[in-house]
Amino acid sequence: MKNHVTIGLVSSRLRSLGAFLLLLYCSSLWAQISGGTLSGTVVDPTEAVVPNAHVTILNSGTGIARSTTTNGSGFYTTPNLNPGNYQVSVEAQGFARSSEETLITVGQQAELNIHLGVAAAQNTVQVQENVQQVELATSTLSATVGGQAVREIPLNGRDWTSLAQLEPNVHSVDTQFSIQAGNNSRANRGWGSQLMIAGNRPQQNNYRLDGITMNDYSGSGPGSVLGGALGVDAIQEFSVITGNADAQYGRQSGGVINAVTRAGTNSLHGSVYEFLRNSALDTRNYFDGSSVPPFKRNQFGASLGGPIYKNRTFFFFDYEGLRQELSTTTVDTVPSTNARNGILCNNPCTTTSKVTVDPKVVPYLALFPIANVGESGDFGTYRFVSNSSTQESLFTGRLDHTFSDRDSVNGTVLSDNSSNSQPDTYNFTLLGMVVNRKLIAAQENHIFGPSLANFARIGYSRTVSLAPESAGAVNPLANDASLGFAPGSTVGEMRISGVTIFPGGVNAEGNYAYHYNSYQAYDDLFWTRGAHSIKFGGAFERDQSNEFGSTTTGSFVFGSLKNFLLNTPSSFTSAVPGSATPIYLRQSIGGLYAQDDWHLRQNLTVNLGLRYETASVPTEINNHLTTLLQQSHEAGFLSARWCFLGSVRRRQYRRSCRLRHVRHVALDLSIRVALAQCRTI
Helix, strand or coil: CCEEEEEEEEECCCCCCCHHHHHHHHHCCECCCCCEEEEEEEECCCCCECCCCEEEEEECCCCCEEEEECCCCCEEEEEEECCEEEEEEEECCCECCEEEEEEECCCCEEECCEECCECCCCEEECCCCCCCCCCCCCCCEEEEECHHHHHHCCCCCCCHHHHHHHCCCEEECCCCCCCCCCCCHHHHHCCCCCEEECCCCHHHCEEEECCEECCCCCCCCCCCCCCCCCCHHHEEEEEEEEECCCCCCCCCCCCEEEEEECCCCCCCEEEEEEEEEECCCCCCCCCCCCCCCCEEEEEEEEEEEEEEECCCEEEEEEEEEEEEEEEEEEEEEEECHHHHCCEEECCCCCCEEECCCCCCCHHHHCCCCCCCCEEECCEEEEEEEEEEEEEEEEEEEEEEEECCCCEEEEEEEEEEEEEEEEECCCCCEEEEEEEEEEEEEEEEEEEEECCEEEEEEEEEEEEEEEEEEEEEECCHHHHCHHHCCCCCCCCCEEEECCCCCECCCCCCCCCEEEEEEEEEEEEEEEEEECCEEEEEEEEEEEEEEEEEECCCCCEEEECCHHHHHCCCCCEEECCCCCCCCCEEEEEEEEEEEEEEEEEEECCEEEEEEEEEEEECCCEECCCCCCCCCCCCCCCCCCCCCCCEEEEECCEEEEEEEEEEEEEEEECCEEEEEEEEEEEEC
16 A cells, blocks of 8 residues: 655645736636546556556547656556546557556546556456556545446435435435425525535535536525435546545535436447336325325436447437325314314313404414314314425436547536425415526646646526415415505415414415526646646636525414404514515536656655635625624724604604624624614714
């Protein structure tokens, strides 16, 4: 096993980089390739290095070859190789030709040292599998999930990101919010599976597909209305970096899940599949009636890949659909028949008393269904079978083209549209959820020579989330504006002690709409000089987060069922109708890095890395955000004066404001803030 010395330098504020930053800028800017890197040293039988040896690396699937030459130290490197099987051939004057096979995985820093024999012999070594368990060229803690495991391991919902839990130091959050209609808790947290990597929060991870970040508006991973990420048959493989990532990886303080899509090869290959799950063997739970509620899930699709022009242009396409009908038993606690007539139990319920139901309350009693299971005292049980309908369609396409042995391009397009609808807890209204994802990635590879290569990449990622949305009325009263708490609106929420919360009518719930766009650009420059394998680069990302949270139509709280019948609420809460304001947030993220993998000896590699990454202060296009620009020890005075005239009962009042200064000390930083306090004159 080789020895490693790792030195990682990360700075959030660089005051004097000088010529170093100038070198980064002049070289090429942006970062984070998605392929693997193969490097090594060519030596003769006496362990002396062989300079000027010609190294050819041939992709066994596509027939595309990359060529390079060993330098004066006998060292070679070929960055950003697509994952797959490769045949590595080495030729040098006076030596026999040597050929070996190796496997390159996504994001791998593979090392293959080659021994050349004398010209009288020719060596061919066949490597059938990747038996090397420890990457000897890097100190990054990572693991790779291969394409065969991704496609063949049985997965509930076929969510490929869940396979990351097979790796050590990766665990799913046990307390993540469930997905249910009428609740936006999961939508606000992000739809994807919540994964903790090395103990970090799920929003601190970075999910990448073909080198493009695909995190959503909340910072979480990709997911649909069912919480998973389809597309298993479109994933070639993915790696999970759990710690000590080198300088080329940014935008995260947790782990990195780095996936690549499948590409076409010289042979036509594809698949047709369908997975069926139903309730035929399900057992009846405690709340179900005499029969098991029906459940049926169909996941089906097809993939196809192959050549357009042999050894030059390739395509791959995958479609996956999901159709699900899930029925569950919903149990509600509702007012009993006697309670509806004002006959209430005393405590204990051995005698009853009569109250007069307020006439204004009578129309609202009709909103609560009649108990159909049984009654006990003032309450009864209403049970019904709720059906949730889900549809999802995922399209993935990839195109690869090689212009010459120096230039090639590839592009990926992904579209995932999913929706769900189901009744609320009272079977009163129909609620829906919508999640749409889009991703576009394009990369251009240019080989300047044996020691210099550049990889430029641009991408676009979009996530749209709408939850919950009113999809219509099940009960006609859900559209009755005469029951609304605010003019022109439908009935709102009612919270009655002991009774299941009544969620309200059509459009009564607070809807959260997110439209998130991320524009990204990357560039990486690889330079081999002597025993140094050097990478320069960086990243730029422009985020647009358009958010809108509609207000509810009001909420009444009653401390008891008796108070409800008497129309004596504890509180009423409602926003001013139409007061909700959309927010259009904008932010830029930029980073620069330099990474040097210094091969001091064949058994000693030193990894040196430096990265600077910063995020701009978020802004809002309509100036709905305020930023404190000066952050010195004495921030100065934030002053305001607000004067207005009011007329109440024909008497004129004039109010003025005075400033009060408060000194706040935190972390040895004193900020003087002027607070406005109004008094009546």
